[in-house]
Amino acid sequence: MTLALKNLSKTYIENGQSMEIFRDLNLTIESGSFVSLIGPSGSGKSTLCNLIAGIEKPDQGQILLDDQEITGMPGHVGYMFQKDLLLPWRTLRENVTLGCDLRRQDKKISSVEAIKGLEHFGLLDFADYYPHQLSGGMKQRGALLRTILFGQPTLLLDEPFGALDALTRREMQLWLLSIWIETKHTVLFITHDIEEAILLSDKIFVLSKYPAEVVEIIDVPFPRPRDPELIFSSGILPLKTKLFHLLGT
Incomplete structure (x- = not known):
């Protein structure tokens, strides 16, 4: 657009x-x-x-x-800040679907999208990790995936x-x-x-x-x-x- x-x-x-x-x-x-x-x-x-x-x-x-x-x-x-702003009480998988949750998207659909995105972004093995367990680069990739999954071009x-x-x-x-x-x-x-x-x-x-x-x-x-x-x-x-x-x- x-x-x-x-x-x-x-x-x-x-x-x-x-x-x-x-x-x-x-x-x-x-x-x-x-x-x-x-x-x-x-x-x-x-x-x-x-x-x-x-x-x-x-x-x-x-x-x-x-x-x-x-x-x-x-x-x-979609808006990504300098800080990743991942929620510390949510796993990486739960963080990247935050926008889907806010839009009240079907949880099964958002979960499938999250898995595909995590795999594509090289993060699938860390899906159930919490932010404090991730490197800076991983957190930024997760933040960008969350931004993309928000669904805006x-x-x-x-x-x-x-x-x-x-x-x-x-x-x-x-x-x-x-x-x-x-x-x-x-x-x-x-x-x-x-x-x-x-x-x-x-x-x-x-x-x-x-x-x-x-x-x-x-x-x-x-x-x-x-x-x-x-x-x-x-x-x-x-x-x-x-x-x-x-x-x-």
């Missing part, structure tokens, strides 16, 4: 002072594309996810999925690998790409890591400092499937330099 934000504005009031996060923000993410959003700290990247997910409402503007307005309406996109991924060590992070990036190639979900991926954005994305949206606006949209010129060695090659340097420069403006 095509996701479009039109003239989005949001201001917070803190300690009697107003902080304008967005002003007339516009962007469009085409159906089936993988788009990364980068910007300076405090530019409102997570706030934008909350608005798209319907957790918060903008002061003005519209959020559209395939031209249908979803502004302030939760449940239309548009996914918001808010720095999902930010807390992982470098090796696990790279493994998860490549694993995510393989899942996306199969599912062709529309993905908005929030990151502060320029190399991660280049490795994963079709396009990179660069936000300015607040009040945030899209200062540039970068088409990533490297063909798919992406070779992870790309980030060590000299060919990536001009794009990295440009993105660093844009983040400083």
Whole structure:
């Protein structure tokens, strides 16, 4: 589904002072594309996810999925936070079916979907483990499976690998790409890591400092499937330099 934000504005009031996060923000993410959003700290990247997910409402503007307005309406996109947020009292199998439970889906159907998903995500042997028994990468895979099983073709991924060590992070990036190639979900991926954005994305949206606006949209010129060695090659340097420069403006 095509996701479009039109003239989005949001201001917070803190300690009697107003902080304008967005002003007339516009962007469009085409159906089936993988788009990364980068910007300076405090530019409102997570706030934008909350608005798209319907957790918060903008002061003005519209959020559209395939031209249908979803502004302030939760449940239309899958949303994965930086922290896995797996419930410690539920097994991995029970955690990944949480969205199915909330939608009151038939338990037999949701259980079958969970088993298929756990097997596909390489987690079937850990289905009855609790979160504290899982590695960081396993918990993030479980969180992504839960997001996908929520059943929406548009996914918001808010720095999902930010807390992982470098090796696990790279493994998860490549694993995510393989899942996306199969599912062709529309993905908005929030990151502060320029190399991660280049490795994963079709396009990179660069936000300015607040009040945030899209200062540039970068088409990533490297063909798919992406070779992870790309980030060590000299060919990536001009794009990295440009993105660093844009983040400083």
